[in-house]
Amino acid sequence: MQLNGCSGQLHPRNPAQYQRLPSLRDQAQIIDQWRDQRVARIPSVLERYGVDAWLMSQREYAEDTIWWSIKDATEHAPHRRTVVLFHRNISTLADMPNPLRWVDNTGQVWPELRSILEAYNPTRIALNTDKNIAFGGGLHVGELEVLRRELGDKWMSKTVNQPMLGIEYVAARVQGQLPYYRDLQEITWALIEETFSNKVVIPGHTTTEDLEWFYREKMLTLNVSTWNHPRVSVITPESFPGWSGTKDTVQEGDLLHVDFGISAMGMHTDTQHLAYVLRSSEGETDVPAGMKEGLKKANRMQDIVLSKMEAGKTGNEVLRECLDQMAEEDITGQIYCHPIGDWGHAPGAVMGKIKTTNDVKER
Known part of the structure; x- marks a missing residue:
């Protein structure tokens, strides 16, 4: 078994190594610190978009999409009805907590909220009611009626509807996240290398479904989870691009493909790798030259994408x-890039789609 492109991987060690993450208790403290840094930026975001307040209301099992990125690390669902009001730290709210938050199921929240609004007198109050952008449309219809x-x-x-508030908040990263994200990515690489190895794969016996469940079981031992079930397939001209299911x-001789990501510390990875199964019974000891050439072109495409990504450009540009x-x-290939972060498919510039090379509409 040999990874197609093992020599081209960009992890700092070869082979990749499983990284030890902080204890869950320490992780919760770190995640909340990151959240506080991001929340502190919200007043300036409101000002940039000409909004005075940003109001969210949710109940258990009916959460606004943004709630998952503003909650405490130890919260697993909103309690009762949870109402959150972000403001610009001005006027009567200059010295008030930001956000203001109510957790209640008695209805007392509403007179208190109305009192706050009367004193603050905002002219534009953003609600997450966008019809096109998921990160700007998380207000449930029942809560809207309430x-x-x-x-x-x-x-x-x-x-008002201003979906850029949610996009900018969820897309924002803070400095302390990067080192831990590198650890998550190396864990992902190490898991791929172990799964696509002779230790796990027995040609003629192991199925792609076996490998998918190996990923899932191994993640449990590493104290990480996943945001989508690993997808492993044998690549053929008919099944690529996409997943044959x-x-x-x-x-022997198969080209394996995996698409999966791990989740930990409020962050996610999303990784696709290929592996070639050597024809060992026929004496094959190296990956075919054509596949190596394909890898070089794929690496060149990665360089092209990185060279063209500049602040201020749209994903379509x-x-x-x-x-x-x-x-x-003279490179024939397909580009599909998307942001990652709080979500596996996070808000931000998307470049291409799996089944189209045309411009991408908002989502």
């Missing part, structure tokens, strides 16, 4: 520039 009933026309007439038995550069270099 807000209409409890706040009345006076305040509901001042509500088969439960093939791995044979980067995609078009990359495709033009690939055409100049």
